Amino acid sequence: MENRCGRVALLGPPNAGKSTLLNALLGQKVTIVTPKPQTTRTQIVGILSEENSQAIFLDTPGLAQVRGRLSKTMNMAIWESLRQADLLMPVLDGQIYVRHLEQVAEDLGPLMQALIEDTRPVIIVVNKIDLFADKSLLLPLFDMLHKDLPRAELFPVSALEKDGIPKLRELVAQALPIAPREYPLDQLSTQPERFLVAELIREKLFLYLHQEVPYNLAVDIENWEECAATGQIVINGLIYVTKPMYKAMIIGHGGSMLKKIGSEARQEIQTLLGRKVHLELWVKVRDHWYEDPAFLRDLGLVAEDM
Ligand SMILES: Nc1nc2c(ncn2[C@@H]2O[C@H](COP(=O)(O)OP(=O)(O)OP(=O)(O)O)[C@@H](O)[C@H]2O)c(=O)[nH]1
Ligand SMILES: [Mg+2]
Structure with missing residues (x-):
């Protein structure tokens, strides 16, 4: 079987659970998590190596406004990750949008526009599904995302409870380009x-x-x-x-x-x-x-x- 390898950009609003998701995918903590928005300040690399694949995840700061030069470098980390990626993986807080569908456009407008104009594969992860029992609440959100971006896979998870994580790992591996591994099998991150x-x-x-x-x-x-x-x-x-x-x-x-x-x-x-x-x-x-x-x-x- 040929090896697959590539970069996966985790993108989305602050507090959506991007960093929690990365740690869950790796089964180890490489990036910090807090209940406060704008926890992540730069691009954090997390490497998931499996028998026939290597996914190089890029955790990014939440898409939002902060002041000064730090905000510039935070924004740079987002757009730079978007540029480097082979696979784009927006992460959304499902609990917010099942209640306020109209807020998707507000929070994700520029990112969705960039994805619509792009041709790379997209997996939209709808996170925090542990927070509501009735999963049919997700349908209007999924309908809308599908209309906006028909080529995207839509994938519900709970990063916190690790619900859906093994399946998501498989989906990611399949979406990566055929390429040799870039990092040794035991390397988890590039940050010192x-x-x-x-x-x-x-x-x-x-x-x-x-x-x-x-x-x-x-x-x-x-x-x-x-x-x-x-x-x-x-x-x-x-x-x-x-x-x-x-x-x-x-x-x-x-x-x-x-x-x-x-x-x-x-x-x-x-x-x-x-x-x-x-x-x-x-x-x-x-x-x-x-x-x-x-x-x-x-x-x-x-x-x-x-
Ligand atoms: N209930 C629930 N909470 C979650 C889930 N995933 C993340 N959280 C919580 O959401 C909060 C934000 O998580 P982070 O992983 O720091 O979010 P982030 O998207 O990396 O945030 P920024 O780095 O600020 O952009 C934390 O309190 C997490 O515990 C989930 O699946 N379910
Ligand atoms: Mg984060």
Whole structure:
């Protein structure tokens, strides 16, 4: 049997479950997930290798408006992923559109237009079907999507409950072009481990901080060392914020917030690395960090070829 290999762009509105879906497809966490929109900030690569296929998934930021240069690089990550893809995979939050069909055009207009003008294969994933019992509610949405884009496959899943995931893996593999594998069988991502560690810290910050605070912070790994005496990996993470007020909120009363975030992040980092980890977090004010292209590049928020 010939090998199939290609890039699959996960695209769609914020919070649709693109990152949850990618982790479910891979059976491992390569990208962070939170209930807040605009969690993903750049293109994240997740590689699914099977006996006769290799799907290179591109997770992307949600299609929406954010401010400044970070928003530019986020948008670039979306359109760049769209350009690179062999297979286009919009992900929609089914629960929203079964109730508000008219919102599809509002949220997805430009993306649907781009897909209509394109000839590449499309699988539209309608996610979060665990949230409603009556699956016939999906029919008007499916009808409309089919009318707009007859060549698209429509596929309902629950990424959270892994419902439909094995079948979706098969469908993706079949839609890829015939081509040799690009990455070794055991490679899961192209992002360095350091980046994923910073992301796991950011995930906990997103979970515990509210309003505008998560959107005004960035995480960088300053130092990463193996301690020969204890066998631990010592990691120093630096959390950048735009205002002293946010620094105080992240640290919390007597350091309690930062302690909780550090302890939860450390547990996940230990699972990822399979090693004992000593994690130290510091918070630093750096005004307008999101406007500094060199800094965004250092943080890994601008992909090499962007
Ligand atoms: N009930 C339910 N919730 C889901 C499902 N998939 C994702 N979620 C939840 O939806 C929220 C957003 O998930 P993400 O995977 O971060 O969404 P995203 O599309 O990557 O979001 P951005 O990165 O912000 O664009 C999280 O709270 C997930 O747990 C699903 O199938 N069912
Ligand atoms: Mg995401």
